Amino acid sequence: MSIGFKIKKLREEVNLSQENLAVQLGITQSELSKIENGRAKKIDVFFMAKVCDFFKKDFDHFTGKKSVNKEVVSYTIQTSLAIIIKELKKIIDENQKKDEIIKFLKSKK
Structure with a gap:
């Protein structure tokens, strides 16, 4: 079914x-x-x-x-939202690390 x-x-x-x-x-x-x-x-x-x-x-x-x-x-919706928030935090952390690497590489020019 x-x-x-x-x-x-x-x-x-x-x-x-x-x-x-x-x-x-x-x-x-x-x-x-x-x-x-x-x-x-x-x-x-x-x-x-x-x-x-x-x-x-x-x-x-x-x-x-x-x-x-x-x-x-x-x-529940709250459970789903908690999962989404956790995943968004991971994405933000990854982007911050990438930004730091880009800034570092730019400073070495």
């Missing part, structure tokens, strides 16, 4: 229209329709974090995979 179909099934279980769920998830009804019908080329991780949070399901529910450990991992 596809991720989109699972979203559709959960939506129908709580008697929400596509339009109402789309508003709750911050996307258009058209985008949600594509996801539910398997026509979306990619499903954004931030969108899936919202879906997991909205339906109170972990990501494994949508992928069909079981967690290796017994702890339930909550894929």
Whole structure:
């Protein structure tokens, strides 16, 4: 069963229209329709974090995979943002190092 179909099934279980769920998830009804019908080329991780949070399901529910450990991992927007911030800090650090090397090389001219 596809991720989109699972979203559709959960939506129908709580008697929400596509339009109402789309508003709750911050996307258009058209985008949600594509996801539910398997026509979306990619499903954004931030969108899936919202879906997991909205339906109170972990990501494994949508992928069909079981967690290796017994702890339930909550894929929230805050978790996703923490990962993004960590990656951005790495990029900034790398760029600062490159800038220092460039300055050093320029000073040797």
